[in-house]
Amino acid sequence: MRGIRTTGQPRADGRNCPPTLRSLASIVTAADNKTLAVDVAIVGAGPVGTSLALALTRFCAGMRVALIDRRPLAPPPDLRASAIAAGPRRILDALGVWDQVADDAEPVLALRLTDSGKEDIFRPAFLDFSGELAPGEPFAHLVPNSRLAEALIGALGDGVEILAPTTVTGMARDAGSAKLTLADGTLVRADLIVAADGAQSALRGMAGIGVKAHDYRQSGLVATIAHSLPHHGVAWQHFRPAGPMASLPLPGNRSSLVWTEAASRAAELLTLPPAELAAEIEAAMGSVLGAVTLEGGAAAHPLRLQLADAITAQRFALVGDAAHVIHPIAGQGLNLGLKDVAALAETVIEAVRLGLDAGDPGALARYQSWRRVDVAAMAAVTDGLNRLFSNDIAPLRAMRDLGLSLVDRAGPIKDALIRSAAASSGSGPRLLLGQPI
Numbered sequence: 358m359r360g361i362r363t364t365g366q367p368r369a370d371g372r373n374c375p376p377t378l379r380s381l382a383s384i385v386t387a388a389d390n391k392t393l394a395v396d397v398a399i400v401g402a403g404p405v406g407t408s409l410a411l412a413l414t415r416f417c418a419g420m421r422v423a424l425i426d427r428r429p430l431a432p433p434p435d436l437r438a439s440a441i442a443a444g445p446r447r448i449l450d451a452l453g454v455w456d457q458v459a460d461d462a463e464p465v466l467a468l469r470l471t472d473s474g475k476e477d478i479f480r481p482a483f484l485d486f487s488g489e490l491a492p493g494e495p496f497a498h499l500v501p502n503s504r505l506a507e508a509l510i511g512a513l514g515d516g517v518e519i520l521a522p523t524t525v526t527g528m529a530r531d532a533g534s535a536k537l538t539l540a541d542g543t544l545v546r547a548d549l550i551v552a553a554d555g556a557q558s559a560l561r562g563m564a565g566i567g568v569k570a571h572d573y574r575q576s577g578l579v580a581t582i583a584h585s586l587p588h589h590g591v592a593w594q595h596f597r598p599a600g601p602m603a604s605l606p607l608p609g610n611r612s613s614l615v616w617t618e619a620a621s622r623a624a625e626l627l628t629l630p631p632a633e634l635a636a637e638i639e640a641a642m643g644s645v646l647g648a649v650t651l652e653g654g655a656a657a658h659p660l661r662l663q664l665a666d667a668i669t670a671q672r673f674a675l676v677g678d679a680a681h682v683i684h685p686i687a688g689q690g691l692n693l694g695l696k697d698v699a700a701l702a703e704t705v706i707e708a709v710r711l712g713l714d715a716g717d718p719g720a721l722a723r724y725q726s727w728r729r730v731d732v733a734a735m736a737a738v739t740d741g742l743n744r745l746f747s748n749d750i751a752p753l754r755a756m757r758d759l760g761l762s763l764v765d766r767a768g769p770i771k772d773a774l775i776r777s778a779a780a781s782s783g784s785g786p787r788l789l790l791g792q793p794i
């Protein structure tokens with residue numbers, strides 16, 4: 358067993374949710390297979406959309422959800438593993454999913470940062486976070502994306518109507534209801550439509566919500582590496598002139614690599630034979646993990662900062678990458694998306710329990726105010742870190758190294774940083790604390 362297990366606390370699944378008008382209507386319209394009436398229609402069955410469908414139906418019996426995706430509902434090919442911080446891990450636990458991925462999850466026991474120039478061979482650690490958030494609770498775990506997708510899809514129950522593969526061709530909303538038209542002519546009526554369709558969200562465009570975006574002109578080259586030395590649960594972040602390179606521990610002598618490089622250089626690296634690419638990786642990380650070989654292939658993801666101008670509109674909400682895309686320097690994009698899920702599920706379920714509908718404007722306003730500051734703060738931090746470290750200007754390096762070593766010696770600051778990265782401080786939605794809604 359690699360990851361921590363659930364506490365075994367009793368769950369209060371599906372409590373206190375009266376049947377809604379939509380859920381009764383869905384029975385009435387079931388005979389007409391061209392119309393489906395649900396409480397919430399979620400477009401996008403990635404990890405965020407699937408988690409939301411699960412949260413809404415697990416904690417609100419009778420809630421009807423449609424989950425729509427342009428791809429068949431199956432784990433997509435993905436070489437990445439995600440660092441899941443302690444708070445969002447509790448969300449997965451409350452959703453009943455954590456136990457399904459625990460055997461494939463690796464705890465992160467320490468984080469070491471190095472700052473190196475182009476030619477440096479030796480890479481001393483300037484900042485070293487280690488220890489647990491609470492006894493038995495590491496501040497993060499690494500989980501292969503494909504395993505997480507498989508577990509989330511496998512956990513979906515009867516309350517979720519899956520419509521995939523299909524595309525949305527139209528959306529209409531007014532004060533009374535919302536509608537989606539699908540490519541095969543199906544009409545989905547809902548009280549609330551949620552866009553979980555990723556960075557290029559078509560639904561966000563249909564709702565007329567713009568974005569502020571900045572292209573980093575960098576790519577994140579990802580691969581799984583095997584190495585001759587053990588990682589001892591250490592996540593390494595090597596700050597290099599073109600961008601950070603992270604190796605994140607996986608079970609065994611294996612790590613997940615996220616190497617930020619200029620987009621053109623990343624494209625060149627992808628053309629190398631596996632042994633040559635492995636040699637480049639080994640040299641770039643200063644041999645801290647010994648000899649490196651590649652397991653499977655490598656892929657490159659374009660990197661950008663992108664924030665939606667609003668995350669709610671009439672009977673409409675954005676979650677996950679549809680709402681915000683940040684640099685993977687701190688491994689926080691999916692963590693933010695899971696926190697969106699915890700907040701939106703709680704505000705919607707509480708509205709329905711009060712006899713309101715799932716698209717209640719008060720519930721959406723509460724969701725927006727709950728998430729706005731956290732998302733803006735994380736976007737600013739990751740953008741600032743990437744700008745500060747993605748260069749080789751000597752005076753700037755000296756200043757940032759001094760800053761890192763001062764932080765390293767200041768215990769309370771380090772504790773605060775760990776708690777913030779673990780998303781475990783302050784008051785938040787109940788799922789983030791591992792409690793049922």
Ligand SMILES: Cc1cc2nc3c(=O)[nH]c(=O)nc-3n(C[C@H](O)[C@H](O)[C@H](O)COP(=O)(O)OP(=O)(O)OC[C@H]3O[C@@H](n4cnc5c(N)ncnc54)[C@H](O)[C@@H]3O)c2cc1C
Pocket residue numbers: 400401402403404405406425426427428437438439440441523524525553554555556558559560577578579615658659676677678679685687688689690691692693694
């Ligand atoms: C290199 C890299 C490393 C990362 N590492 C981490 C990490 O360690 N930790 C972390 O927290 N985050 C990490 N992230 C961020 C994380 O991967 C994303 O934040 C997360 O995948 C977003 O999930 P999502 O469900 O919102 O969107 P997606 O995963 O993009 O899913 C969107 C879904 O919508 C569907 N879709 C798209 N368009 C339509 C349409 N028009 N109609 C119907 N369906 C549609 C797609 O098929 C897909 O299923 C990393 C990102 C990168 C690039």
